[in-house]
Structure formats: structure tokens, C-alpha cells
Amino acid sequence: MTNGPGTSPPAVSAYVAAVRDELSDLPPAQTADILDDVREHITQVAQEYGDDVRLAELIDRLGSPSAYVAELRAAAGIAPPAPQPQRAGFGRRLLRLLAAVFGTATAGFTVVTVADVVFSLSGAPAFFGVPAAVCFVVGGASVLFLVLRHEDPAGELRQIPGACWLGERVQQLRATSWGPGVIDFAASLQPAWWLARAAILGALVASVSSAALGTFVFVVAAVASVYLGRAAARGQMPGRRAIAIYGLNAAIVAGGVFGVLAIAQSPHDGYVDPIDQVATDGLAYSHGAGSIATDAGVPVTNIFAYAADGALIDQVRLYDQDGRPLVLADTEPCYEEAPDGTTFVIANPWGTNVYPRFVAEAHMSGSCVPAPPEPPYGAQLPTSADADDADAGAPPAGQRTGQPTGEPRPAPSGGTSAPGK
């Protein structure tokens, strides 16, 4: 319908194009009809400003294209566009996709993790548990971003791909003979969840601080949780706050999962850490180079030096061939509540390379008490024959140079592996 579109100043074309975008929800024929009017109108207005009319001048005069269209639609009795059905921005659509993908991934990984734990398949629950937790956090964050500051959270959630499918499944479940009973039963478990989330929070606090504080947090959280839960169940929760609670729930679940994984992980760490520790301490021996471990790979935690006569040498300072202090990996420090009788090696106060190291033992009372180190030979000293042989060549304690390898060694040196303690 246009006459000489080439004569339209660029600003007019731009404005009309923007108006067309705002009308995109209408049938094409109606859009075209309205655009004819708009083009006529804008051209008229532009003529008042001359050929080099700027878009800013048009907007100044007529308002923004969206405001113009809103005014026109209101006056013409055309319903305003449906609240962003397909007009969602790229970011929002991306968030929806993220929510769908990571939500599905969370469900999948969770099922695999549960199966893995129940049937002890991999032996490392974190293998699938960590991805599940990560997916849960990412998916949950996407949903939160979608829902927060959105006037219709439920409608927005339905826009997530797959949400309709899920809703239909729930409807199907409801339609079955046993479905409503199952749903009712699940809903009746809600108070248990109120306590459970408080317990998770308390357990998390207890794991990072003390059991007492954890208990205190649990009690306070339980009261608050039940109060909030009852308020939400009665529907007394405004939309925003209800969403905040969903977010909190998600955070607590994620925290609980991470906590459990961290605990499940810790015995494994117990073996790895001491060796790594040597490297991070910046001391002479790193794992591999020092390789102070038995053939089985168990780290050596203490050294008992015997003189050639078989006497245990107390407080011996050890160095390697380059004069670097020979420092063994630190073991786990003695912790309270350790099983009764568990022993822990403590660095010698004379220095990290002074041996034998001290020992602490956990007692039933829950405290750590120093214990006498148990030398591997104990009272069984090397034979006197060995002692006689070695007398001549016994090096003085503290000598730094390496020993000639050809020299016959008395029993204690060869005994490192022989007497299995």
C-alpha cells in the first residue's frame, strides 16, 4: 500500500519497524492494516520536521513505539498482548532451558546415586552425587532467577520445557484409583520435612562448629521451620515469601547433600592428605621423591631409630643426603570423640624431623591424652650377637652423611619391613 517507500526518511522506517514488532502478536492481515495507518501517520508527522527527521524527534513527539502501540491498541479496543507468551527474552528462555536440563539431570543423577549407594556399585557415592548436587544447585538457581521478580511465578514455571509434561503426569496420577491416596500420603509427610530441614541445618552447623551449637540451631530452626510450614500450609504466605521459602528449602537440600558427600569423602581424604601435606609444607620430601611409604603404599608415620647395640635412640634428628630435614607426613590430629584407644602421632616438639614422634591416644572420656610411643621392637631387643658386630661401625647419632651401602647392617635396619607390627 505504500507509495514511494524509498522517500521515507530512515527514522520513519525505523519507527514503523519498531511498531511492527510491537504488533507481532496480531494476525498478519490486521498488523498490515494497522501499519498502513501508522506509516501514513508517521510520514505526516515526519514531514513537519523535514527530510532529515531524527528518530529521537519522532519519539519525543509520539512517545516510544511501544507506548504508541499501547495507546493505539487501547483506543482501538485491541487487547494488549498476552503477558509475554512468546516474547520472552533470550536470557529468560536460556534460564528456562537451564532449569529444564539441570532439573532433569538432577533427577537422573539422584536416581543413579541412590542406586549406587543402595547396591554399593562404585563404592564412591560422590562420583554421581557431586554431579547431582551441582545440577541441583544450577537448576534451582535458574528456577529462582526465573521466578523472582516475576508477577506470575506459577505461569512462568509452566513455561519451563517439560513442566507441562510433568503436570500432565501428576494429573494422570491423580486420575488413577490409588493416585490421590499416594499424593495425600506424601502431603501428610510435610511436617516431617519441616523437622528434617531444621535437622539438616543443625547437622551442617554441628559439622563446622560444635555439637552444642548445632543442637541449639536445630531447636531454633525447628520452631521457625514448623511455624513457617504451618503458615505456608494455611496459604498465609504471600507469593514472594513462599518463593523465598522454596529457595531456602533448595539451599538446605543442597547443603545437606554436600555435607553428606563431604563426610563420605573424608575417610578417603585421611589416606591422601598426609602425603600431600609433606609437599604443601614445603619440606624436604614430597610424595614420590621421598616416597616414605611401605610397599603397600601406607605412609610411614613414625620412625624408631635403634643404636647398633639395639637400644632405642630417643630424640634423633634425621636428615637426608642433601642435609634436608627428613620430615614424615603429618597424620590426622587427635580429635575428640575418636573411638576409644585410637592412637595419633604428634610431631615431636623438638622439631618436625625429630623421632620418634609422640603419640596421643583417644580415651573413652572423649579427650586426647599423651601415650608412650610403642617402639616396634618393644622389649625384644636385637640379639647380642648383632650388637657385638655392630659396635665397631655404629655411627654416632646425628651424623649427616649417607651410610656406605656395602657395610653389613645390623638387624634393626633390615627390620623395617620384617616385623609387622
Place this chain on the structure above:
Amino acid sequence: MDTSQLLKGVLDVAVLAVLRDADGYGYDVVRRLRAAGLDEVGEASVYGTLRRLYSAGALTTYVVPSETGPNRKYYSVNGTGHDVLRRSAKTWHEFAAIMTSLVHGETEAA
């Protein structure tokens, strides 16, 4: 008081009234309303109102080629439109009379 708020209710009547004497295209109607003193009339509102009156069957249109730009769609009031205008005018007069006496009485009281 904001005239644009008042205009929303009576723009139909105003548009029909300025088209009663002579046919006009959209921007023409805007100009006539402005010339009549309705400075605050929204241009998009006028175009929207024309569209609605046309849909309601109160206006007919015909296209006239323009030398300076796009074709111009002229609107003219048909029989239905004249009826609508007559009834609207009656309603307006009654309403205006009530408002006038109300506002007049209030100012006297004050």
C-alpha cells in the same frame, strides 16, 4: 484536572463530530481536534479511535493517493455514525449539564 483523562471517554464523540462536516484522513482529524482546542489529544489514540469506529460500522473509508507519501485513508461518517453521534451528543449534553451545575454549585458554596 488532566484533560487527557477526560478525553478518553469522549474521544469517540469528538472524532465523529469533526468528521461530520467533512471527510478526513487520520492526521487531518488530529489537526482538526487540535485546532478545536484539544491540544492534549494523543495522536495514536485518534488513529485507534478511528479504527474502532470503523470496526463498529460508524465510519466508512476510501483511499486517496497522496503525492507526498503513502496513500491516505479518508474516513466519512455513515448513517450508523450519524446515529451514534446524535445519541452521544444527547448523552453528552445531559452529562455536561449535570457536571456544570455540580461544579458551578460547588464553586458558589466555596
